[in-house]
Amino acid sequence: MSSSPVERNRLWSRLNDAVAKQGVPLPTPVFAVDLDAFDANADDLVRRAHGKPVRVASKSLRVPALLERALQHDGMRGVLAYTLREALWLHAQGIGDDLLVAYPTVDRGALAELVASPAALAAVTLMVDDVAHLDLVDSVRVTVTEPVRIAIDVDAGLRLARQHVGPKRSPLGDAGSVLRLAREITARPGFALVGAMTYEGQVAGVQDAVPTARARSAVVRRLKALSIDQLAVRRREVAAALASVAELEFWNGGGSGSVEETGADPVVTEVAAGSGLLVPTLFDHYRSFTPRPASYFGLPVTRKPTPATATVHGGGLIASGPAGADRLPTPWAPAGLELTGLEGVGEVQTPLTGPSAAQLQIGDLVWFRHAKSGEPFEHATTVHLLSGAEFVDSAPSYRGCGQSF
Incomplete structure (x- = not known):
């Protein structure tokens, strides 16, 4: 830049x-x-993803025309939505037929709309990390027709002794806890376990080459390296456990600031990115990309x-x-x-x-x-x-x- x-x-x-x-x-x-910069950024994200598709994070755009423009780039496929209502609306607008909701939902109205639409059920995947999320789905449907597509959100934070570095997202931090939820999903009528997600925000969303904070940036880079190594092991263990109960369609990971590192993990099948298309100031100082x-x-x-x-x-x-x-x-x-x-x-x-x-x-x-x-x-x-x-x-x-x- x-x-x-x-x-x-x-x-x-x-x-x-x-x-x-x-x-x-x-x-x-x-x-x-600036569309010229937007397109160049899109091409760069695809290049950095090691040949794996980039799922576009809609939260980082919020303009339907820009979502459509990003998805027209070779190597970009699918939308990472941030609410179920948004995913349903994008599907209704014809903007996406592969919509992964990045966060669990407790919106009963939107869930009722989802289970009432076979077309939406085929296009939208819900994120869960607790049995309570499954209970909410069951509470809004009278009969089971098409299954609800489900992905499990696995904690991707760095664990150092009793410290947890990274977003406070999923309570599922090891293969055992993930497997217990996976068995519950596959045992329930009307659910299909199709994917998993690990978002390492402490890698993807933290600048590591700030000229005015060189000492802090060095610490951040060290924490990022530890996170990547630790998460590679966790993903491998969780993937092995999940293979015993379901054949996943996808494993989503990463973000604009960690496209190379996440894409290099053999467990990951697709990388999420959105901020790297518009590049706000919090993405100015990364070693991994310009x-x-x-x-x-x-x-x-x-x-x-x-x-x-x-x-x-x-x-x-x-x-x-x-x-x-x-x-x-x-x-x-x-x-x-x-x-x-x-x-x-x-x-x-x-x-x-x-x-x-x-x-x-x-x-x-x-x-x-x-x-x-x-x-x-x-x-x-x-x-x-x-x-x-x-x-x-x-x-x-x-x-x-x-x-x-």
């Missing part, structure tokens, strides 16, 4: 030219995705409280996760802008300082990058698609389609 001031200023000109060419004022914030930022939002300068300060309207699109400066959006183009320590980014205004602030005039657009992928589009109804120096199309987000998952 080039983050040089020259490249960022060129981006500023390119995005502003695209807005000007529209001929009519665009409502702000202006949300934009990202190309593809997602931006533009805010207008509405005030000049001092000659050296420019205040834009809005800006407070804070990323989820542990609160900290790395969850704030970054003023990106033009280069040479900084947030203030007192106000940071606000819902209605964000003051900017730095060398470029004095050059900005009321009405100019400042382009930001979000800390996480997909999340900014919860604040958008329309996303403008950039190619070269012009917007070639506009696409509705989930919000623009009247959906909120």
